Amino acid sequence: MFLAYNHRYLRLVGAEMLNLHRMRLLVELSRRGTIGQVAEALSFSASTVSQQLGQLENEAGVPLLEQVGRRVRLTNAGELLVRHSEGILQQVERAQAALAATRSDIIGEVRVATFQTAALALIPRVLEEMNFRHPDLTLYLTEIQPDSATSALQAREFDLILGEEYPGYDQPQVTGIDRKMLFEDPMRIYVADKWKPNRDRKELADFADVPWILEPKGKPARDWAETACRAAGFEPRVRFESADLLVLARLAETGHGATLLPDLVWDGYHPQAQFVSIATKPVRNVYTAVRTGAEARPVLVELRNILVSVCDRRADIAI
Known part of the structure; x- marks a missing residue:
């Protein structure tokens, strides 16, 4: 199994595609603690964030979040994906910086x-x-x-x-x-x-x-x-x-x-x-x-x- 990159998606060959935008939402949830705070920070509605995270779970094929009272918290798989997502998002930043460096202005x-x-x-x-x-x-x-x-x-x-x-x-x-x-x-x-x-x-x-x-x-x-x-x-x-x-x-x-x-x-x-x-x-x-x-x-x-x-x-x- 290996990683393939296509536009806004990363794919483990043989598995569903992982959307970079949704991975970013998961990272923000790990930092901010609640879906409401993620929504406020990124100017989305809470329902949109919940929906996107639900789609990310489908892509991952394993539960990423679990309900605790009125809040959600990351599962072990969710924390694992956050760690990988942080590295991937940094690599995207580096790629964008490298591309910008090819310009003369x-x-x-x-x-x-x-x-x-x-x-x-x-x-x-x-x-x-x-x-x-x-x-x-x-x-x-x-x-x-x-x-x-x-x-x-x-x-x-x-x-x-x-x-x-x-x-x-x-x-x-x-x-x-x-x-x-x-x-x-x-x-x-x-x-x-x-x-x-x-x-x-x-x-x-x-x-x-x-x-x-x-x-x-x-x-x-x-x-x-x-x-x-x-x-x-x-x-x-x-x-x-x-x-x-x-x-x-x-x-x-x-x-x-x-x-x-x-x-x-x-x-x-x-x-x-x-x-x-x-x-x-x-x-x-x-x-x-x-x-x-x-x-x-x-x-x-x-x-x-x-x-x-x-x-x-x-x-x-x-x-």
Whole structure:
């Protein structure tokens, strides 16, 4: 028995054909846990996903799912097919990348997801560079919360993501994702003069009595900030919350409290308050990620190279 490939199907000779699209749905089910979540992520109805998985079971000739209460879970055969499907889908990515490399130009479309500060500070320069080098390439950009970006990349909603990782909150290595560091982004206290009488506040612990302005609970940045404050010996008294870092910056510089912000915020935005460095010198890691197998796709190689170039040319923040 051997594998044969034809268009969107793989076939074990002597068995039914296995549809690549349905195999992808099975992989997504293994990652997301419920048919409803798969349907939402891929913009299908739940009934369509169930129907497609049922057809995949017929193609496989063995049960792939079993009912557990109101949910389904993978059988041993289903888990086996998921492992093979992940490898097959990566090979398809590599084949597409190899075919694209035979072209002398970079054309088509590329979909990028990013977080707010990178969208403000880096993406305009990246777009200028891409438009100059490859005018026939269309780049689609979406701002997305970093904590949902990896699953969106796996679901093929995007081709590349710009991600962030806060100190002490290392993200687990995800199978099927090729990740590369771009740069380290220092984190510092940002606070108005009214909270720094005689400039005697020099450490994080010195701001224990100051109101704090942080991201909402549950966000990695908030978790890190609270952990840092507790390590300094106090529980931050959070008065204001926002997922928009520019809102945090504006509230801080108008005297409503202190906040903790990465330096990338100040690329193109003139600070009007004061900075206080933290003794432990924490940094936020900024990285790019693509699906394994697609890392050799010429447009993604070029996009990553341009991002590195743009980051290298960033002006140092003057304090």
